[in-house]
Amino acid sequence: MSGVEPVRVGVDLGQGGCRAVARHGRSTGHAETPGFWAGDADARIAEAVAGALADLGPLPDPDPAVLVGVGMTGLNGRLPAPGALGAGLRALGRAGRLRITDDSVTAYLGALGPVAGAVVAAGTGAVVLAADAAGRTARSDGWGAELGDRGSGHWIGRTAIRLALRDRDRAAPGRLADAVTAVWGPVETLPARWRADPPTPERVAGFATTVADLARAGDDDAARIWRRAGELLAESVAGALFRAGLGAAPVPVAGTGGVFRATDLLWPSFTAALRAAAPTAQPVPAAGDPLAGALALADAPPGPFAALTVQTDFDAKAEHR
Template sequence: MSGTSPVRVGVDLGQGGCRAVARYGRSTGHAATPGFWTGDTDARIADAVAGALADLGPVPDAPVLVGVGMTGLNGQPPAVAALAARLGALGRHGRLRVTDDSVTAYLGALGPVPGAVVAAGTGTVVLAADATGRTARADGWGADLGDRGSGHWIGRTAIRLALRDRDRDRTAPGPLADAVDTAWGPVETLPARWRDDPPTPERIAGFAGTVAELARAGDDGARRIWCRAGELLAESAVGALHRIGLGTTPVPVAGTGGVFRAEDLLWPSFTAALRAGAPAARPVPAAGDPLAGALALTDGPGVPSPFSGLIVQIDIEAKAEHR
């Protein structure tokens, strides 16, 4: 690479959306595109990078260092050649590093230190790491198989509880059932509509915000759902810590993602369950979000320890017609 200072771009591809930030000197550019469920993830990422670079404004012909954290990998190494080619078509050369979104959530929340990070948005994934480079992943199984305590879990659990309440008392089913009617239409035809046009996980997760409002307004069922979500997220963190021998070690454990924004509803049960399963663990606030972690992927000549085995790196070659 040339001696020119590089442009750094971080990308966070989640189920609900894809965000990018570009930085050069004191200038910053931002962009957002649709998320994982909209189809071609390489196209979503490349569009987000292009948008962030455009928002950044004119910069010299500097190398571009791109760090990407993406959902859908389930802990497996990503295929990066096609994405690198798309980025090369933007007319920039440089370097691409791609990893699972659990790694970028970790780097954003704690940095490269031993501990655990629980990322809970539409889905849920937990990553724990020790000082030797050992890592353990928990959940991240997706909406149908796992994602316990996630926004999707909260939304789905609330819908099921509302339908149960309606079965018990159709004359006065309660505010949660009323909210389901408002958000999803008449429950009498809900099963057929659900089969004909199944909602995406992020749409179901969006209902978690309504459940939070009801919980704060005093609805007992909604409050119990959020309390249970905190317990489930802590259980996943405890499991990951014990699998790499940190169950009795005083390491930090951070929560990040949209679900943790409802700290008043989630944090008490989360911290109580965490201390019950890993008494020495220290619940801490996240220092930054997964997008900050994606940007951190661009730092340094080598990939961040202790995650070297989870990050794939490839050069970006600008296509000749764009030079």
């Protein structure tokens, strides 16, 4: 690698999209590509890195190294295999370093930094990571849409659709049923269309925005769904804290991701349920998002999450030696 100031790139690969940010001095570049469900996650990440570097514009230094930090969904707590992604980065024609980890780690680093505590990331899916000062970690949920992701955007969207169909069967359809018809089409043909063209989890999660609008407009069923989502996320946090040995510790707990943007609907039930399950936990606002955590991972060692992170160097010239 050259001795000039490196370019730092953070990548957040989620179910609904892949975001990247590149920084060099005072210059910043951004890029977005399709997410996990678009297929070939390594290609999506490499495209996002290339896009962010292109958006960064001309670099004043000759051939700076590129330091890449990636948090990706779909690992379910397993270590990533960086081979294909490393090859994609080598194709960019630059030398650099890749650090790649589960998106729960970058969500944690963005929200709290490398300190003891717990972070729940709730977007399309939901996952909790707790860590103590010695590097012991515990993960809760993150099982995916069909097996878990309790309190996630997908959970909210699916629960609302199911409740609307139940109310229709009871001859008591309300505003949720009207919203389902408006977004998903006639309910009579919904099962057949769902089987023929199953919606991806992020599409179902997108319906959570409609449910939030209804809740704010006074719909009791929609409001109850969001309250229950907060309770479920708090239950997952408490489980991770106790498994990490932090059940009685006064550690910070932060929430991040798209679901937590609806603080008016989610935060009251989340904090109340967390106080009941883990009274010493201290709910705090997230300092930054998972993309900020990925950028921090690119820039500095992963601290307590070293065992969950894979690091490798990439060099475009290596392929021609």
